[in-house]
Amino acid sequence: MITVRSVSGSSQSPRSPSSQPFLSVSVTDPVKLGNGVQAYISYRVITKTNFPEYQGPEKIVIRRYSDFVWLRDRLFEKYKGIFIPPLPEKSAVEKFRFSAEFIEMRRQALDIFVNRIASHQELQQSEDLRTFLQADEEMMERLRSHETGIFKKKPADLMQIFKDVQSRVSDVVLGKEKPVEESNPEYEKLKNYVFELENHLAEAQKHAYRLVKRHRELGQSLSDFGKAAKLLGACEGNALGKAFSELGAKSETLSIKLQKEAHQLLMSFEEPLKDYVRAVQSIKATIAERANAFRQQCELAETIKLKEINLDKLMLTRSDKVGEAEIEYKELKAASEEATNRFETIVRLMNEEIVRFQEQKTVDMGIAFHEFAKGQARLANGIADAWRSLLPKLEVCSS
Amino acid sequence: MITVQRSVSGSSQSPRSPSSQPFLSVSVTDPVKLGNGVQAYISYRVITKTNFPEYQGPEKIVIRRYSDFVWLRDRLFEKYKGIFIPPLPEKSAVEKFRFSAEFIEMRRQALDIFVNRIASHQELQQSEDLRTFLQADEEMMERLRSHETGIFKKKPADLMQIFKDVQSRVSDVVLGKEKPVEESNPEYEKLKNYVFELENHLAEAQKHAYRLVKRHRELGQSLSDFGKAAKLLGACEGNALGKAFSELGAKSETLSIKLQKEAHQLLMSFEEPLKDYVRAVQSIKATIAERANAFRQQCELAETIKLKEINLDKLMLTRSDKVGEAEIEYKELKAASEEATNRFETIVRLMNEEIVRFQEQKTVDMGIAFHEFAKGQARLANGIADAWRSLLPKLEVCSS
Numbered sequence: 001m002i003t004v005r006s007v008s009g010s011s012q013s014p015r016s017p018s019s020q021p022f023l024s025v026s027v028t029d030p031v032k033l034g035n036g037v038q039a040y041i042s043y044r045v046i047t048k049t050n051f052p053e054y055q056g057p058e059k060i061v062i063r064r065y066s067d068f069v070w071l072r073d074r075l076f077e078k079y080k081g082i083f084i085p086p087l088p089e090k091s092a093v094e095k096f097r098f099s100a101e102f103i104e105m106r107r108q109a110l111d112i113f114v115n116r117i118a119s120h121q122e123l124q125q126s127e128d129l130r131t132f133l134q135a136d137e138e139m140m141e142r143l144r145s146h147e148t149g150i151f152k153k154k155p156a157d158l159m160q161i162f163k164d165v166q167s168r169v170s171d172v173v174l175g176k177e178k179p180v181e182e183s184n185p186e187y188e189k190l191k192n193y194v195f196e197l198e199n200h201l202a203e204a205q206k207h208a209y210r211l212v213k214r215h216r217e218l219g220q221s222l223s224d225f226g227k228a229a230k231l232l233g234a235c236e237g238n239a240l241g242k243a244f245s246e247l248g249a250k251s252e253t254l255s256i257k258l259q260k261e262a263h264q265l266l267m268s269f270e271e272p273l274k275d276y277v278r279a280v281q282s283i284k285a286t287i288a289e290r291a292n293a294f295r296q297q298c299e300l301a302e303t304i305k306l307k308e309i310n311l312d313k314l315m316l317t318r319s320d321k322v323g324e325a326e327i328e329y330k331e332l333k334a335a336s337e338e339a340t341n342r343f344e345t346i347v348r349l350m351n352e353e354i355v356r357f358q359e360q361k362t363v364d365m366g367i368a369f370h371e372f373a374k375g376q377a378r379l380a381n382g383i384a385d386a387w388r389s390l391l392p393k394l395e396v397c398s399s
Numbered sequence: 400m401i402t403v404q405r406s407v408s409g410s411s412q413s414p415r416s417p418s419s420q421p422f423l424s425v426s427v428t429d430p431v432k433l434g435n436g437v438q439a440y441i442s443y444r445v446i447t448k449t450n451f452p453e454y455q456g457p458e459k460i461v462i463r464r465y466s467d468f469v470w471l472r473d474r475l476f477e478k479y480k481g482i483f484i485p486p487l488p489e490k491s492a493v494e495k496f497r498f499s500a501e502f503i504e505m506r507r508q509a510l511d512i513f514v515n516r517i518a519s520h521q522e523l524q525q526s527e528d529l530r531t532f533l534q535a536d537e538e539m540m541e542r543l544r545s546h547e548t549g550i551f552k553k554k555p556a557d558l559m560q561i562f563k564d565v566q567s568r569v570s571d572v573v574l575g576k577e578k579p580v581e582e583s584n585p586e587y588e589k590l591k592n593y594v595f596e597l598e599n600h601l602a603e604a605q606k607h608a609y610r611l612v613k614r615h616r617e618l619g620q621s622l623s624d625f626g627k628a629a630k631l632l633g634a635c636e637g638n639a640l641g642k643a644f645s646e647l648g649a650k651s652e653t654l655s656i657k658l659q660k661e662a663h664q665l666l667m668s669f670e671e672p673l674k675d676y677v678r679a680v681q682s683i684k685a686t687i688a689e690r691a692n693a694f695r696q697q698c699e700l701a702e703t704i705k706l707k708e709i710n711l712d713k714l715m716l717t718r719s720d721k722v723g724e725a726e727i728e729y730k731e732l733k734a735a736s737e738e739a740t741n742r743f744e745t746i747v748r749l750m751n752e753e754i755v756r757f758q759e760q761k762t763v764d765m766g767i768a769f770h771e772f773a774k775g776q777a778r779l780a781n782g783i784a785d786a787w788r789s790l791l792p793k794l795e796v797c798s799s
Contacts, residue, residue, distance in 0.1 A: 193635070200632040204644075207625035214621045218614040225607035232600040235593070240762040244604075247769055362640045369647055370794045377787035384780035387773040394769045 023049040023118045025133065027063075027111035030103045040064055041103060043110065047133045051124075059134050065090065067132065068110055070144050074128040075117065080289045080342070081349030082123065083357055085116035086278030101263070105271055112275070122349075180298045181291070190354065191287060198280045205273040212265045219258030226251030246393050254386055261379040268375065272368035276361065283357070286350060293343040300336040307332055423449040423518045425533065427463075427511035430503045440464055441503060443510065447533045451524075459534050465490065467532065468510055470544050474528040475517065480689045480742070481749030482523065483757055485516035486678030501663070505671055512675070522749075580698045581691070590754065591687060598680045605673040612665045619658030626651030646793050654786055661779040668775065672768035676761065683757070690750060693743040700736040707732055 029044040047059045068087055076084045088109035117123045131143070226248040233245030307329050314322045429444040447459045468487055476484045488509035517523045531543070626648040633645030707729050714722045 196635050197632075200628065200635050204625065204628040204632050207621060207628050210621045211618075211625055214614070214618040218611075218618055221607060221610045221614045225604065225611055228600065228604040228607050232597075232604050235596050235600050238758075238762070240758075240765055243766060243769055247772075250773075358638075358640075362638070365640055366643060366794060369643055370791065372647075373650075373787040373790045373794060377784045377791075380780045380784035380787065384777045384784060387777035387780065390773045391770065391777075394766060394773060 019050060021050060023047070023051055023054075023124055025111075025114045025118050027107055027114060030107050032098060039098070041098075041106070043107060045114070045133065053125075053130060055134055061134065061140075062137055063132070063140065065106075065110075066144055067140050068113060070140075071117075071128060071132045072113075075123060075126060076285065078126070078128070079122060079349075080293065081286060081346035081353070082120070083279065083282050083286055083353045084123075085113050085120075086275065086282045087113055088278075101266070105267065108267070109271070109275065180295045182294055194280060194283050194287065198277065198284065201273065201277045201280060205270065205277050208265075208270040208273050212262050212270055215258055215262035215265060219255045219262060222251045222258065223255035226255060243394055246390055250386055250390050254383055257379060257382050257386075261375060264375050265372070268371040269368050272364060276365065279357070279361070286346075286353075290343070290346045290350060293339065293346050297336070297339040297343045300332065300339050304329070304332050304336055419450060421450060423447070423451055423454075423524055425511075425514045425518050427507055427514060430507050432498060439498070441498075441506070443507060445514070445533065453525075453530060455534055461534065461540075462537055463532070463540065465506075465510075466544055467540050468513065470540075471517075471528060471532045472513075475523060475526060476685065478526070478528070479523060479749075480693065481686065481746035481753070482520070483679065483682050483686055483753045484523075485513050485520075486675065486682045487513055488678075501666070505667065508667070508671070509675065580695045582694055594680060594683050594687065598677065598684065601673065601677045601680060605670065605677050608665075608670040608673050612662050612670055615658055615662035615665060619655045619662065622651045622658065623655035626655060643794055646790055650786055650790050654783055657779060657782050657786075661775060664775050665772070668771040669768050672764060676765065679757070679761070686746075686750060686753075690743070690746045693739065693746050697736070697739040697743045700732065700739050704729075704732050704736055 026046040027043050030041045032039060033042050034040055042062050042064050045061050045063045048057065050057065072084055072087050088106050117129055229244050229248030229251060233241045233248060236244060311325050311329055314325050426446040427443050430441045432439060433442050434440055442462050442464050445461050445463050448457065450457065472484055472487050488506050517529055629644050629648030629651060633641045633648060636644060711725050711729055714725050
């Protein structure tokens with residue numbers, strides 16, 4: 001699915017009016033490969049672009065879920081401060097894993113994932129993105145298996161690492177460690193907002209999912225009732241029988257409408273809410289990274305102070321260790337500058353990201369709510385019309 | 400609740416004199432919980448308004464409880480074989496539900512319908528037991544309830560068991576387990592098959608109608624939960640998006656209330672009439688069982704008489720001194736046989752009238768129930784559609 005989004009992304013600026021740069025990706029054609037527990041879904045990823053760094057105007061590759069995870073992990077590692085777009089979860093429920101609905105929901109979420117990267121001013125320049133979009137399957141497999149460091153783990157483990165980082169942040173907040181926290185009231189406000197938001201969002205998403213379930217159940221009940229009413233109609237066989245049959249047929253029709261709407265609710269409303277939840281979790285990971293960078297900066301600053309004192313001491317005593325200490329001191333100074341740069345980069349990027357995120361979320365959720373309200377209104381009107389059309393046929397009975 | 404409609408316009412009423420049409424109108428009202436703990440029960444006020452000469456006066460108010468209604472139903476069933484005695488609502492099995500406002504109202508309504516059906520039935524309204532029920536004071540009623548003899552000195556559950564025994568005896572006959580003494584009447588066969596098939600389908604439909612009510616409630620509850628969560632989200636976000644969340648939340652809560660109201664309506668105006676239909680069919684099955692009993696008695700007596708005749712002829716030929724005795728026995732049997740035949744033929748005649756009456760009434764009742772159902776559903780749906788549409792302009796602000 002080619003989403004024009006990448007062209008209208010707020011971060012794009014035309015270089016020359018005649019050929020605007022574009023990078024547009026589709027994730028399509030889910031196909032089940034393999035057998036038994038080894039079975040998995042592969043997707044066709046189609047890239048259309050005029051970026052000079054790319055091999056050509058169009059490229060098609062085959063990718064699987066773990067390839068997307070690889071890309072996300074690499075970007076998270078390299079672009080600290082940027083809210084890396086979230087991935088859909090690996091499904092825990094085995095039997096649901098290959099249902100048509102799940103596969104479609106995942107495909108859609110993966111498509112959105114890649115396009116968000118492709119339309120992000122910084123992330124779209126990523127070399128790992130180019131690899132992901134162009135490398136052949138053997139190369140991808142090699143990269144996936146050779147992944148070193150903390151990211152040579154399954155996504156569940158990755159989440160655990162996020163949680164560890166997060167709990168380290170909480171530990172800091174709770175004063176379990178030396179409190180090395182930014183004393184920045186604006187930032188405090190933001191963090192509180194993010195944590196509160198995650199809770200409320202998760203609640204809302206849980207209830208939105210239940211809403212979908214209830215629509216399905218009501219639809220099923222209507223269908224069961226419709227069948228029973230029709231049997232009753234066949235049994236009665238007179239005016240009353242006809243009324244039962246009409247009632248039954250109408251109930252079955254409406255049951256189908258309800259099931260359709262339940263599916264729509266899931267795709268256009270519950271899924272965007274879930275996406276919002278994941279995005280907030282991505283922000284939390286960035287918050288953890290920023291706390292890490294801040295702590296490293298502080299620790300290095302502390303260490304440098306101690307080294308200065310030590311150096312002065314050595315110089316006063318004219319020790320022969322002065323040279324060694326001076327070299328160490330210079331290295332530390334350089335590392336400290338690097339740590340400060342890293343931290344300040346994260347802060348700068350985060351500030352831009354917050355604005356971008358808020359704007360995009362407002363638009364996305366606005367659309368989702370609109371679809372929700374429209375869909376509900378349409379369903380309700382359809383139901384009202386169906387029942388009203390039945391009334392004249394039922395009046396025959398009561399006269 | 401005075402239902403003037405039914406008792407006056409009952410198809411079985413015919414005016415005696417144009418100036419004062421006979422009427423018998425009953426209300427079952429004012430449910431009040433009396434007693435404590437497991438002894439607790441509901442009492443109802445039964446108000447009778449009538450100009451029937453056999454009654455004590457134009458108006459009478461008495462206090463009755465559920466088991467009094469059961470007494471009345473049992474007496475009528477015993478005395479008016481062939482007539483479909485109006486059905487009673489079940490005794491609730493679920494203890495904690497027994498005193499819920501909804502259950503009490505549903506029961507009161509069903510009892511009111513029960514008494515009024517009796518009061519508007521051409522034969523049943525003449526019943527002395529009905530007069531007792533509507534006029535006797537509470538001590539008298541209690542005495543009658545406790546002194547009830549015969550098979551009806553049992554709890555309703557046991558009564559159902561007896562019905563089932565009778566029914567299974569009928570099935571046994573059908574299955575050829577006993578000597579097949581069944582009417583060979585194709586019309587009647589068709590009717591019996593129809594009744595049994597109807598009961599199955601009705602019970603299915605009623606079960607699913609009840610589930611429909613439950614699902615409406617659950618959807619309403621989900622909308623309410625979602626609404627609350629959305630409002631919290633709105634308060635947390637605090638900007639245009641926050642406002643949108645809050646609006647969505649408020650609208651969801653409003654609609655949740657609508658759904659709960661409709662669920663209650665569905666229960667009272669649709670699911671309950673279906674349940675009433677199921678009970679009515681069970682009442683018909685009890686009458687079918689009575690008819691089979693009466694037929695079997697008639698056949699058994701006819702068989703016995705034949706044997707007695709043969710025996711009598713034998714005795715007369717041998718000039719036995721037992722002839723006199725045998726002749727008396729024979730005469731008694733003849734009389735009993737005539738009585739049995741009369742009883743059976745009365746049941747057949749009454750049943751034929753009852754079928755017609757029942758079909759007509761049921762068609763009207765169910766027609767009304769379906770109409771209410773469809774209207775209520777349409778009204779609910781329109782309300783829901785309007786509510787969501789009114790939200791759209793407020794949401795458009797977000798996406799621009």
